[in-house]
Amino acid sequence: MTHTVPGLVRRAAEEFGDAPAYVMDGRTVTFAELHDLVHRTAAGYHHRGLEPGGRVVLWAxxxxxWVVAGLAVTYAGGTLVxxxxxxxxxxxxDLVDRTHAALVVIAxxxxxxxxxxxxxxxxxxxxxxxxADLASLPADDTDLAAVEAAADAVSPDDVADILFTSGTSGRPKGVxxxxxxxxxxxxxxxxxxxxSAEDRYLVISPFFHSYGYKVGVLVGLLHGCTLHPMATFxxxxxLALIAxxxxxxxxxxxxxxLGLLESPAFASTDTSSLRFANTGAANVPVALVERLQSExxxxxxxxxxxxxxxVVATMCRRGDSNETVATTCGRAIDGMETAIADPDTGEHLPPGSEGELLLRGSQVMLGYLDDPAATAEAIDADGWLHTGDVGVLDDNGYLRITDRLKDMYICGGFNVYPAEVEQALARLDGVVETAVIGVPDERLGEVGKAFVVRREGGPDADAVIAFTRERLANFKVPREVVFVDALPRNLGGKVLKTELRSTP
Structure with a gap:
């Protein structure tokens, strides 16, 4: 199997040729055409000064x-951000500055x-x-030859991409x-x-996310299936696309x-073509699994x-019961190991014990960008990644996530780290301090709730929300603001978020 992204682009063009790779908004691009577009765009990047190892931020x-622009980065020997x-x-x-980006491509x-x-x-x-201007980027024969050589030179061990994920320090970390x-x-x-090549894949997960890119774009290249991307869900x-x-x-x-099932259009939509659903990122009710199959x-x-x-650590498998699918995250994929450890001592615990989930194997990141201390904290000397999630493994290795050591919550499938929101709010005039937690939401899984200590004459709830909306992505913006005189703390001064979670 090809082990580089440029290799996949070339192989897909050779093997799947005139088959449709992408269909979106009335436009169809075949695998052969995709390769040509990627090659030409990569040459345009080279003409603009991108060299192997250079980083390109793609904001779209x-x-x-997006697919052409993103694949062209690695085809030119660069690193996609x-x-x-x-x-x-x-x-x-902030991303542009920290990655020393050679180019920034924006929709x-x-x-x-x-x-x-x-x-x-x-x-x-x-x-x-x-x-919108990438198709007209200048590129000559020298540029075209240079990127072919750069694609040839890409090694499986070279850094392909840097995906940013927020950390408990409140600042995103580059993986x-x-x-x-x-x-x-x-x-x-x-x-x-x-x-298989017969599949038609509706990609709702954003391409900037590992699930949209690595198990979206690259899956299409691997198997020759047709991808149908959506810009927004x-x-x-x-449902119209499904039919x-x-x-x-x-x-x-x-x-x-749930959005599909609850849509007024669902009852009149033919969904009989559907065969494979993959979900996660939150607890999945057994009833939902049953509805996915029956409805x-x-x-x-x-x-x-x-x-x-x-990116992928555990998965359920065909033949697992509905209850297993709904209440567990499956078992380790090939090349990965799972373990549960005492979060205080690091001692590995027997099946059925609750503790911190550890992961080890081929999928564990190389490390964090320019942050050896955070890397060493996350990956121990034996190669185990400390996830910060609390879980249980059963006798068959099936994983159940029960809680989080960290304060992170998941809003609409995206991780939100309260520390980042709290740091943003610390810059709002009139705010003394804040604490943000995730609270259940029927539609999004969890949403943010901000507890705010303010000075006299400080901002109201609308001003707090507007301030964060200006500075943070919408999934990070708190949906509710509660003003309090003081935040509950333990004797060491740490905010007791467990108490806040029980606050009505």
Whole structure:
């Protein structure tokens, strides 16, 4: 098997040729055409000064152009740095600065915003390219030959991508993954999902996320299936695509499937083509698994566990019961090990014991960008990744996540770290201190609730929410603000978020 991303692009063009690779908004691109577009765009990057090892930040929603722009980075020997399409310019400017980006590719105007102007105001020297202009980038024969040589030279051990994930310190951390890891994630996931060239894959997960990119874009290249990306999730539009395009695969958070099932259009939509659903990121009710099979017609429903630092760690398998699928995250995939440890002593515990989930194997990240201390804290001397999640392994190795050591919560399938929100709010005039927690939400799984201590005459709840919305992606913005005189603390001064969670 090919173990680099450029190798996958070439192999897909040779093996699947004129088969459709992408269909979106009336546009179809074959695998052969995709290779040509990627080659030409990579040459354009080279003409603009991108050298092997250079980093390119890509800030855009799902589109065929995103795929071309992203794959062209690694084809030119560079490292892809996807930015959340809902990030503010402040957040993207930080990524550009920390990665020393050689280029920044932006889809301007998404959600009615002015991304290019906003970033230029903050980073005047940033080398910005408009995604809409990539097709007209100049490139000569020298550039075309140079990127072919660069693609040839890419090694499976080279860094393919840097995906940023927030840390408990409140600042996003860059997760480094090698080409062999990025490709292996796609291979492992698609093997369990029984993916073939006959599949038509509705990609709702954003491409900037590991699930949209590594088990989306790369799965298509591996198996020759057709991808149908969505820029934003709309249940009615998704159902229309399922019916007209005879979609067979729909991975997504539970909220995605609930949105489909609860849509007024669902009753009149033919979903008989569906065969494979993959979900996770939150507890999945047994009743939802049953509805996916009986009402949405899925033959194979799989839950899984992964994180940016280890894209795919565990998955259920065909033949697992509905209860197993709903109440566990499956067992370790090939090449991975799982263990449960005492969070205080690090001692590994027997099956049935509750403790911190540890992961070890081929999928564990290379480390964090420019942060050896955080890397050493996350990955111990024996190679175990300390996830910060509390779980239990049964006698057969099936994993059940029971809690989190960290305060992170999941909103609509995206991880939110309260420390990042709290740090943003610390800059709001009139705010003394804050504590943010996740609270249950029927649609999104969890949403943020901010407890705020303010000075006299300080901001009201609307001002607090507006301030965070200006600076943070929408999934990080608290949905509720509660003003308190003081935050509960223990004798060591640590905020007692357990008490806040019990506050009405």
């Amino acid at each position: 929603p799902n589109s065929i152009d 996807p930015a959340n399409s809902r990030y503010t310019a402040h957040e993207v400017a 301007d105007g998404f959600l009615g915003r002015t991304q290019i102007a906003d970033l230029r105001a903050l980073s005047p020297e940033a080398p910005i390219l408009d995604l 480094l993954s090698a080409h062999r890891q990025t490709v292996a994630a796609a291979a492992a996931w698609s093997a369990v999902g029984e993916v 709309d249940p009615d539009a998704a 007209t395009e005879r979609i067979t695969m729909v991975p997504g958070a539970p909220a995605i499937f 949405l017609s899925f033959d194979l429903v799989i839950t899984a566990f992964g994180m940016t630092e280890c």
